Amino acid sequence: MKEILVHMRPEVNACIYLKDPESSDLGRRIITGSIEMIDEIGFERFTFRKLAKAIRSTEASIYRYFESKHKLLLYITAWYWGWMEYRLVFSLANIDSPRKRLTQAIEVLTEQVTEDRSFRHINEAKLNHIVIAESSKAYLNKSVDQENQAGVFTGYKKLVERVSKIILEINPKYQYPHMLVSTVIEGAQYQRYFAEHLPKLTDVVKGKDVIPRFYQELVFRSIDT
Amino acid sequence: MKEILVHMRPEVNACIYLKDPESSDLGRRIITGSIEMIDEIGFERFTFRKLAKAIRSTEASIYRYFESKHKLLLYITAWYWGWMEYRLVFSLANIDSPRKRLTQAIEVLTEQVTEDRSFRHINEAKLNHIVIAESSKAYLNKSVDQENQAGVFTGYKKLVERVSKIILEINPKYQYPHMLVSTVIEGAQYQRYFAEHLPKLTDVVKGKDVIPRFYQELVFRSIDT
């Protein structure tokens, strides 16, 4: 993947940032540093002041890139969903059978993300870890409608739409493709979080990743006539 | 239900509060007022100072009941899951067939909550609305392990366990009952949130509540052999 993606980057809606963090060294340090720090101390305790110290810059400089830490979270999650869409599209290339395409799509959406490093300054495994724990905070707040209207969540919606279409290819009469896909995506994240923190809410098997398996079965049984 | 529940109240783990809000008029005003206010302005913008003003008390007095607004959120969600368990248990009374029991359980877990008012000072419809939008913040943070160990999430886990058992009665070989139940509970909340704010992620039909229907089908297809 490295070779192919090296000149592509997930597109993030420009209204999220004041200045594109991909456009400068400081910008990239902000992204690298915030992923690192949010993973370590959590989004609530994360502040621009602490980040500034960690990346040897200043609060005021960070504010020139992002209006608030909420916008930074929006950026990180939008980047993640953009990246996921690339991964999905590439992993589906040359697969013709809709059923195989769906199997592969569910796999990509639910599997544990390991270090990828297609992008030098982004640790995808850590990014995945914070997306699991923090990404829902990006839309679970009162500014969601305004931000949705501005197109902030387009990447996520496109991903859901893409997989929904595969489902409809397999069963054009299935009535809830979007519900099913968003249930799988959100569900897989929660199950991973539960496995780590609230294991009574899940069924973990030591050494095995049952999450993709569970959702594969769930989806195919739901859509088969 | 009113007559039966009138002398029962959901039990909330005492370590969540400093002083039981059910034990005084001020305590109940804190709960009533916070449900109202969190629903209106969201958990992030909600502060004890604003709440104090709204219920004509003082910040310091509220702090005598709850250490922080996070603990108050824990209290509210724990109360909600305790209440849900009562609703579930009562609604399953006298139903013998495991399949019918499961159908009813899914219905209770996924349906829209309407005004109930078994408890004078709690508006259950509003409570449901804030649980949908805010409850995941109760465990999506770095204190989750500590709080889980203290038993804060017992009510939620008991509910999942209860429904998982019904699934195993129907199909003792089904491997993922807890994953399935937590997927349904979390999923139903998200779908309701999406229906209101991010409709592209769901399949809403005007005038119809498709969420229970979708999850009924999903569950029974998943567990049937």
Added chain:
DNA sequence: CTGTATTGATAGTAATACTATTATATTAGT
């Protein structure tokens, strides 16, 4: 009517979430 507990009133602190100003360093164009 006295001790105890509850709430209210007020004040104060450290941290957070910003905004503003000015200085310095870098780079780009001519």
Added chain:
DNA sequence: ACTAATATAATAGTATTACTATCAATACAG
């Protein structure tokens, strides 16, 4: 090489948040 534009650093400052502390007023229980 000089100028202008731009980016960042350094510093300071404000309003709000998330508390803690103190003390007075009230209630109520024995």
